[in-house]
Amino acid sequence: MDQHKPNGSQQHPQPNALPALSLSILGVEPLDEFIKEIADFVHHMIKTRRTDHPDEVGSFEVEAKIGVLKERGTGSRLQMPVLVETIMSPEFHDVRFESNMSSHQHKHFNGLLNNLTATSNQPSHPSSPLHHSHHFLKDSFYTSDRGKIRVTRDEKTDAVECIQKIRLGDLNIYSPKRSADWRVSVSVEVPCPRPIGTATLTRRKDRLSYSHEEFSIDLTQVTSTTSAAAAPQIFHELEVEIARPDMLLSTAARRGDPNVPELERSAFDELIRAFVNNARILVRNSIDGWQ
C-alpha cells in the first residue's frame, strides 16, 4: 500500500538523484475524478430526495458491496477494453451485479479482517483500532400496500426493527485488475409499523461487523428461505457502510458551503474519500472464488 508522498524538502541531493518535484505545474495534485464522481453521486441522491411526505422520511444508507459485474447475455464477468478501475455509466444496463461470494472467499476476508482487528489494536498501528461484534439477525419480508417491509429481529437481544428500504440509486465500479468489482448504493430506510400477515421470505444473517471510525464493514452469511418446502439457500456478502446517517446528512448539508470553516465544508468529501479507500482495499484483497 502506497501513500502519496511527494519528494519533500528533506531530500539530500545525490548524484543522479531526482530533485524534489512539485506535484504539478500548479503545485497541487489535480482533483481525483473517481472519488469526486462518487461524492457527487451520493450528494445528488441525498439532496434530491423528497422529504415532503412523512411516510418517506428516513435515514440515508450509503454502502459499497463487493461482488462481480456480469454480462446479462452470457452470464460471464463483464469485459471492457480498459486497464484500470472505472465507474460504469448508470445508463449501461447490460450488466447485473452479484454480491454473492464463495464460502472460501468469505473465510479469506474473515481472516484478513480478524488479523487487522488484532494488529490495529496494538499501539504501533498507524490507524485507529477496528472493533468487531457478532450478530445473529432474522429478517422477515412482508408485502404491504406501501411496498416491501423488512422486519429484523436481533436474536441475541430480541430487539425488533421494521423498515421499508427504498433504493435511490447505484453506481457500478468495474475493476479489471482485481478478482472483484463493486457497487455503491444509496438507499433510504424508512421506519414503519410492524406489519401483520405472513412473511413471503425469511433469512437468517450471521454477521461479523467490523467497525472503524465512521464505517462498518459487514461480513455476512445469509441463509434464505422462501417456503417451508424449499431448501434454504446460503449466500456470503461483504459490504462497507457509512455508520452514522446523521453524520452523513450533516456533512452533506455543509458540502462546499462558503459560510462554514474549510474543514466542515470538505468533511463530506473526506468521508467519501475514506469510504472509497476502504472499498478499494477490500476489493484489492479479494481472491478468486466468486460464484
Next chain:
Amino acid sequence: MDQHKPNGSQQHPQPNALPALSLSILGVEPLDEFIKEIADFVHHMIKTRRTDHPDEVGSFEVEAKIGVLKERGTGSRLQMPVLVETIMSPEFHDVRFESNMSSHQHKHFNGLLNNLTATSNQPSHPSSPLHHSHHFLKDSFYTSDRGKIRVTRDEKTDAVECIQKIRLGDLNIYSPKRSADWRVSVSVEVPCPRPIGTATLTRRKDRLSYSHEEFSIDLTQVTSTTSAAAAPQIFHELEVEIARPDMLLSTAARRGDPNVPELERSAFDELIRAFVNNARILVRNSIDGWQ
C-alpha cells in the same frame, strides 16, 4: 484544484463535526491504480528495449499528447459507458488518436500557460516557476534503408539534429468528462548520420516551450508540406514531455531496488506521478474545438 488533505489533528471538535478520519482501515491511501499502470507501462517499455545493436541505442522519450480518441468506423469521438477517465487496453484497435486542435484551442492554452508562467514567477506561488522559450524549427523527413529519418534544423541557431524516432508503444486515455483525451507514448530517438537525397516531407514548427522542473510543455503550430505543388497544412499540438532522458533512465533503473534509499527507489514513480498530474491539468483545462 484539490489537494489530498485528510482532516488533521489540528481540528477543533465542533458539534456535528466529522472527527479526524484515517485515510482508510489500513491508515494509508490505497495505491493509485491509474498512475501505477502508466508507470508500469513506461517502465516495461524502457526495460524490455533491445540495446544490443549500436544502431538502436538512443534516448528514451516519454510524452503525453492532448487530443481526441475517434472511432475508426464513424470518425466521431469515442463513446464508452464509463463516467471517469480510464486507460484503454492496447488491444482495443477501434480508435485512432488525433492530436490536432483548433487554432482557437491553441490560443486558449497559450493564454493559460503564459498566465501560469507569469504567476509562477511571483514569490507567493506554491510551485517552482515556469520558463518559456520560443523556437522555430524545420523538420525534413528522409526515407533510408534503416527507416524514416528526421533532420531538424533550429532556424535561430542553425543547429542540426538527425534522428530516427522508433515508437515503442502508446497508451490511450479516455476522458469522458473533458473536452479532450490523451495519449502517452514511449519512443527511442536514435542519432544517425545526415541522410542524402530529397526530403519526402518538410514541416516548420513554431513552438512555445514551457519548462517546469523535469518537464517540458510544448505548444506547437506545425506547417506541413508534402510537395511544392500541394497547399501546406497547418496543425496545432500540445504535449508534455519528460525533459531529461538520462534522469528518466537512471530513475527507471533504480525503481523498486531494495538496495537504494527509499527516495531513490520511488523516484521513477514520483516522476511519472507529476507527469500524469501535468497531463491531467492540461486535459482538464481544454475547451471544445477539437477538429
